[in-house]
Amino acid sequence: MQLKYRSKAGSFESSDILIIVEPAEEKTGRDIKINSAVMLQFGESIEKAITDVLNKYQIDDIRLIAQDKGALIPTISARAETAIKRSLGIQEGTL
């Protein structure tokens, strides 16, 4: 699916993660940048949680920045899903 809007979800609060996404031109791939204090220990897990969401929504071309503040996997997945749905414009039950 093709992203439509620049969007974000999450926060800089402890145990949260801020994820910002924006559309990228077709066939440019996924440009994912993750910052986290626990990058060495959990960087791979954080990236997997994000890419699982991208795979689910078949997002092949995207620019994504994630600033992690010690979020658990369900939080990372939730924030990625929210940002993607907002960017796709498919979020129901919201303003």
Add this chain to the structure above:
Amino acid sequence: MKKNFKRRSMLYIPGNNPAMLQQGGVYGADSILLDLEDAVALNQKDAARILVRNMLKSINFYNSEVSVRVNPLNTPFGKADLEAIVPLQPDSIRIPKTETAEQLAELIETIEKIEDEHNLTHDKMTIHAMIETALGVQNVFEIAKFSKRVDAITIGGQDLTADMNIASTKDGGGIDFARKRIIMAAKANNIDAIDTVFVDIDDDEGLKKDAAYAKKIGFTGKAVINPRQIEPIHDIYSPTDEEIRKATKVYKAFVKNTKEGIGVFAVDGKMVDRPVVQRAEHILSLADIDLQSFE
């Protein structure tokens, strides 16, 4: 389908706060309430819904009853909340601003349609109807008896005073009639009645006074907005050693006399009949004493 939770305390947890959600079960509240309604900003409803859904799937809330407060169906958020949360079958769904039995009917129909779509039975998740308006107070008996799925009625004091155009005061004077009417409706239908929050988290004495009054007039427990409020409320709603001692004596005598076919008997010179035994059973269950151990 009344559930066997104590419900002395019900801790509100904002639905868009990961730190509080992931720690929700460690505070020891009898019940925790993951809030998608008033604790969530209007432009974060989608984020909170997805976050709470994920937390329900993966976080251990230990022995706390897990309840989710959804947005009303007459908002843009209510149906989406139910579609995200109902498939995960938390212990209960809390419905804010319940005003009529018809409103409850629409809600239960929506919930049960979602359950049918996911091949779920209709007997696992209960409903807590929250009374927060003058109209809801007037209709509370009909609301309480409308469905077996409703196993608790709760009062929302902040919204109720706003609806009544009166000040919210620490003594709860303005909502006293509403509190008592809600308790009677709950008791008449053999379900729980949960009191409103005490908003001044720095006023420990005020909290104790308010909770003691709420217990005296018949509430099962009280909503709390800060983990600090849990322990004092548990102290107030838990039986004293003396109460447990007396209840134990009564229940032991009840078991012995029942075996001998005696219905009414005396303990310490006082008549014991079924209502006295029921009170003893309630006290022992609050003290986590297994009634089977008396057999």
